[in-house]
Amino acid sequence: xxxxxxxxxxxxxxxxxxxxxxxxxxxxxxxxxxxxxxxxxxxxxxxxxxxxxxxxxxxxxxxxxxxxxxxxxxxxxxxxxxxxxxxxxxxxxxxxxxxxxxxxxxxxxxxxxxxxxxxxxxxxxxxxxxxxxxxxxxxxxxxxxxxxxxxxxxxxxxxxxxxxxxxxxxxxxxxxxxxxxxxxxxxxxxxxxxxxxxxxxxxxxxxxxxxxxxxxxxxxxxxxxxxxxxxxxxxxxxxxxxxxxxxxxxxxxxxxxxxxxxxxxxxxxxxxxxxxxxxxxxxxxxxxxxxxxxxxxxxxxxxxxxxxxxxxxxxxxxxxxxxxxxxxxxxxxxxxxxxxxxxxxxxxxxxxxxxxxxxxxxxxxxxxxxxxxxxxxxxxxxxxxxxxxxxxxxxxxxxxxxxxxxxx
Ligand SMILES: [Zn+2]
Numbered sequence: 001x002x003x004x005x006x007x008x009x010x011x012x013x014x015x016x017x018x019x020x021x022x023x024x025x026x027x028x029x030x031x032x033x034x035x036x037x038x039x040x041x042x043x044x045x046x047x048x049x050x051x052x053x054x055x056x057x058x059x060x061x062x063x064x065x066x067x068x069x070x071x072x073x074x075x076x077x078x079x080x081x082x083x084x085x086x087x088x089x090x091x092x093x094x095x096x097x098x099x100x101x102x103x104x105x106x107x108x109x110x111x112x113x114x115x116x117x118x119x120x121x122x123x124x125x126x127x128x129x130x131x132x133x134x135x136x137x138x139x140x141x142x143x144x145x146x147x148x149x150x151x152x153x154x155x156x157x158x159x160x161x162x163x164x165x166x167x168x169x170x171x172x173x174x175x176x177x178x179x180x181x182x183x184x185x186x187x188x189x190x191x192x193x194x195x196x197x198x199x200x201x202x203x204x205x206x207x208x209x210x211x212x213x214x215x216x217x218x219x220x221x222x223x224x225x226x227x228x229x230x231x232x233x234x235x236x237x238x239x240x241x242x243x244x245x246x247x248x249x250x251x252x253x254x255x256x257x258x259x260x261x262x263x264x265x266x267x268x269x270x271x272x273x274x275x276x277x278x279x280x281x282x283x284x285x286x287x288x289x290x291x292x293x294x295x296x297x298x299x300x301x302x303x304x305x306x307x308x309x310x311x312x313x314x315x316x317x318x319x320x321x322x323x324x325x326x327x328x329x330x331x332x333x334x335x336x337x338x339x340x341x342x343x344x345x346x347x348x349x350x351x352x353x354x355x356x357x358x359x360x361x362x363x364x365x366x367x368x369x370x371x372x373x374x375x376x377x378x379x380x381x382x383x384x385x386x387x388x389x390x391x392x393x394x395x396x397x398x399x400x401x402x403x404x405x406x407x408x
Contacts, residue, residue: 001180003313004159007151008173011135011163012144020140021163021170024077025120027070029113031059031078035085036112049089052082074139080123080160085110118247121164128158128174135172137161143172152176167251168244180313188273188316192367194327194360195277195300201264202360204368209264212256222249261303269310274317276367277304278327321370331355332365 013021035055042049050058056079063070070078088110095107129136133148140163145151156176163172192204201209225246232239268275304318311318321327329338331350341348341359348362349355357365 001182002177003180005178006173006175008171009150010146011170011172012146013170017143022120024073024122027073028077028081028122032081032085033112035082036110052086055082074124076124076126076138077122119166121162123160123162125160128161167248186273186315188271190274190368190371191272192364193275193277194363195303196360199360202364204364212260215256218253222253225249257299261299261306265303265306265310269307269314269316272316274371276319276321276371279320279323321367327363327366330366332362
């Protein structure tokens with residue numbers, strides 16, 4: 001099986017290389033904004049909207065006169081930016097159609113890219129070579145890597161490389177095609193997963209993955225830095241400095257979280273044959289404003305994303321339980337469903353069979369039990385290719401019988 005994989009690692013750039021990278025991202029941003037302006041003009045005049053190909057030709061024409069500075073950067077950077085713009089428009093029109101068809105979504109028109117938000121990125125293709133301690137890119141030459149032997153030196157076909165800057169650090173991300181061995185039907189165990197805020201992942205076999213300890217203290221720091229920014233006068237140099245510190249702290253939190261997520265998802269995808277987890281309540285998530293909760297939500301998305309693609313590598317199947325499956329309210333031993341279980345109750349106590357079990361573990365076991373039902377018996381509960389959206393508002397009793405599980 002051939003899969004597309006991304007490899008991302010930090011660059012160790014000299015000042016001259018940083019300048020060259022900023023110039024490339026500047027050219028990419030210029031091309032994107034140039035293209036967006038031309039497309040808008042055409043839309044307003046009711047003319048045919050120019051494609052990335054048309055726009056690139058216009059840019060090349062301008063290079064001879066007013067855009068001579070563009071000769072200093074690889075032609076890939078503006079070209080790829082224009083392709084991204086085409087994608088952004090395609091995405092926009094697709095969302096418009098979905099909204100017309102009745103889906104309740106917000107549709108945003110592609111926006112101009114600003115230099116002010118501090119991030120920079122551009123994509124290159126063509127002759128890209130990886131060495132143990134460096135990567136060679138068109139026009140930029142050899143760039144040193146902070147971590148050696150992480151990027152694949154052989155056995156992959158590199159499609160493109162994206163260079164980006166975040167929180168003052170530079171990264172390169174490679175997209176590569178790589179061959180994976182095919183997987184036989186395995187005798188690995190199955191598992192149910194309960195994702196939470198206090199404990200990152202509880203597995204139905206009793207093991208769990210804790211939230212990284214450094215996360216909490218970094219969150220406190222983040223709050224403090226946010227206050228500092230809001231106290232500084234708008235447009236002042238001190239505010240700029242404070243914003244830079246805040247962005248750095250944000251990137252740090254993301255990294256801690258991502259690292260923990262990667263460790264958990266890799267371990268699970270490798271050791272399990274099938275995994276059930278809860279579907280996520282998207283509209284419910286948008287409502288909460290608490291920092292820790294918001295970050296945990298982002299983590300849940302990221303967890304599912306990582307688990308899904310890694311499972312494909314290691315031959316593990318991922319299932320999503322119906323959102324209304326009462327995984328926390330149901331007793332994993334006798335199947336009785338409670339009306340309510342308070343947020344503070346850390347243990348599940350069943351009045352019918354007398355079992356006393358950790359709340360998250362109980363939920364994880366319930367989720368795993370869904371798998372037995374789906375794989376063993378009823379074909380109809382397995383039959384849904386699309387996500388099930390039951391229209392009854394959270395009726396636990398009814399949804400208990402509806403063990404609709406979806407293939408992720
Ligand atoms: Zn019970």
